[in-house]
Amino acid sequence: MRSYVPGYEIEAPRTLSEALERIAREPGVWKPFAGGTDVMVLLEAGKLPHRRFLSIWKLPELRGISVTPEHVTLGALTTYSEIRRHEILAREFPLLCRAAAETGSVATQNRGTIGGNIANASPAADSPPALLVSDAELELISARGARWVPYQGFWKGYKQIAMREDELIGGIRLPREKSGWAHFYRKVGTRRAQAISKVCFAGAAHLDAGRIADVRIALGSVAPIVLRAVETEAILRGEKVSPAIVAAAQETLASEITPISDIRSTAHYRLRVAQNLLAEFCETFVA
């Protein structure tokens, strides 16, 4: 049943500093509201316990994509549509563009933001695996200043992130040095569009003389958080892809992830699919 809508407050500060001062003065009282694609769903379902929101949607300081020789930096309010349209992202970060294209529909992609996807911290979100594989860093901003933290390790548990109550996500920075890597992204859902994932797999590898010189693997919907599979990466690093290595990596992956059975899938199916996707990823490197 829908929530009692008049019981909810939402206000729009005119500037970023006004927003930051407000959350510094009243920590925990105001929650940021970006494109609303997650918050409004909870409102409709009568499952939105928080009652006061600050609309940050129109703050220009949190918008736009900027490019330097070292980084591509996305403002927290960058939408999936903007990610899909960006030429440099399409060329150098195909996993992120693919994730953006696989998230919801056109209407969702026009309103859903990368910062919102990170802050909502759903283990089934589509962009975090791509961000983890890209070694993304987050800018956390507050009235006190700004700090950069690695995205890897930012996630503390189911829907728990290491952010203080007076902070907002300002931007997401992607290092460009891995632009020559091979990429693999696959989202497995009930249907091809508009489905929440059963398993989501993102991988990137740097090959050198037929060996996997370096590798990144991240998976969604198989643990309380979107997980970087560091132990599986360690098995593959420095190796030439062979059936034995793939089998060893699959076994390690099984011990690293903790899939559950829920409305979307079963633990057994998720494990099997995650292992199959890992094999598919590895097999793309067999010459």
Add this chain to the structure above:
Amino acid sequence: MPEATRKIRVQCEINGRIVSLEAHPMSRLLDVLREEAGLTGTKEGCGEGECGACSIEMDGALVNSCLVPLLQADGAKIRTIEGVADFAKLSAVQQAFLTHGGAQCGICTPGMILAALNLLSRNGHPTDSEIREGLSGNLCRCTGYTKIVESVVAACRSLRPGS
């Protein structure tokens, strides 16, 4: 029941007319369009951004109006299904839906037409798969997808110069 917030007044341009709307700030734009502005062409399906029945254009972008709080519509330029025809003259997309049987029960039709128009405004020559992707957020429970896609293809053809 929690205390009610004060209503707010927002001004936006809907289908070319400046309109002033009053409601609670978290009210869904969908409800305000239907109940305050009297524009009932925008339909409610799922209410959670899955079905696209409430699709409208906001500042040129296709959005689900069930997921937009009224506060965020302040100053926006909105187009609903009521703003698609030029008085009695249907748009090419509307005409194609009529000619090619793209509408059955009609509940998804306003959203389908807005999604199709929005796609054509971004891409004048979409392929079949681009049409399917452009409409993938709009569900038709009569499952008339084939005729819907055919309607959009026909609309593209009729919009091409020399046709």
